[in-house]
Amino acid sequence: GAGVSQSPRYKVAKRGQDVALRCDPISGHVSLFWYQQALGQGPEFLTYFQNEAQLDKSGLPSDRFFAERPEGSVSTLKIQRTQQEDSAVYLCASSLGRDATMEQYFGPGTRLTVT
Amino acid sequence: GNSVTQMEGPVTLSEEAFLTINCTYTATGYPSLFWYVQYPGEGLQLLLKATKADDKGSNKGFEATYRKETTSFHLEKGSVQVSDSAVYFCALSVDNFNKFYFGSGTKLNVKP
Numbered sequence: 001g002a003g004v005s006q007s008p009r010y011k012v013a014k015r016g017q018d019v020a021l022r023c024d025p026i027s028g029h030v031s032l033f034w035y036q037q038a039l040g041q042g043p044e045f046l047t048y049f050q051n052e053a054q055l056d057k058s059g060l061p062s063d064r065f066f067a068e069r070p071e072g073s074v075s076t077l078k079i080q081r082t083q084q085e086d087s088a089v090y091l092c093a094s095s096l097g098r099d100a101t102m103e104q105y106f107g108p109g110t111r112l113t114v115t
Numbered sequence: 116g117n118s119v120t121q122m123e124g125p126v127t128l129s130e131e132a133f134l135t136i137n138c139t140y141t142a143t144g145y146p147s148l149f150w151y152v153q154y155p156g157e158g159l160q161l162l163l164k165a166t167k168a169d170d171k172g173s174n175k176g177f178e179a180t181y182r183k184e185t186t187s188f189h190l191e192k193g194s195v196q197v198s199d200s201a202v203y204f205c206a207l208s209v210d211n212f213n214k215f216y217f218g219s220g221t222k223l224n225v226k227p
Contacts, residue, residue, distance in 0.1 A: 003158075004158070031213060033213070033215070035217075040219070040220075041219050041220070042119075042204050042206075042217030042218050042219045042220050043159070043204070043215075043217045044217070045214050045215055045216070045217075048213045048214060050213070055213070056212070056213065056214055058214070059214070091158075091159070093159075098213070099211065100147060100208040100211045100212055100213045100214075100215075101147045101164065101166045101208070101211070103161040103164075104159075104161065104215075105158075105160075106151075106158040106159040106160065107158055108157075108158050109158070
């Protein structure tokens with residue numbers, strides 16, 4: 001079956017522009033995660049959704065970052081007024097249930113470069 | 116706080132060598148521990164996990180034992196193959212909350 005997909009795969013933005021990154025999780029997956037991965041580092045947690053509810057947004061680095069999942073499936077991560085430090089790979093993952101021990105399925109990521 | 120520390124890479128081994136990748140953690144509550152692997156050109160995928168102290172996770176010949184006394188979850192494989200070349204990430208969640216902490220990753224290169 002289809003895995004987690006993300007679009008666009010690559011995004012170049014000029015400093016100050018707004019960007020929107022899309023995640024299509026595996027159908028029926030309850031949990032959805034966003035991570036930021038800097039070059040040579042591990043994924044850093046940004047936010048977590050259970051269906052349409054955003055239960056944890058403690059990892060969002062500033063109020064320029066906003067995520068939504070209005071119908072409990074597709075999710076969008078929006079970054080306003082992008083800065084160079086926002087350059088990273090943004091990963092989306094989903095899992096079937098609510099249990100934190102369940103396997104997360106990762107998408108290929110969106111590589112954001114802010115110039 | 117909650118964090119994971121992994122040994123720095125890259126680790127370069129010959130085929131059939133023994134592999135250990137060290138992972139230690141700090142946690143404010145009760146952790147569940149994971150190893151994820153990222154093969155070249157692919158997304159992260161779960162390799163194995165352990166959710167209770169002294170549990171051993173295993174998959175594809177890899178093993179890791181959750182050691183509460185040493186706060187460790189070291190990854191081992193008795194005989195690596197070229198196809199094991201990848202980046203390996205140790206991760207934890209605490210008290211079954213859906214917030215995950217990843218290590219910085221260890222790149223493994225296996226030479227034929």
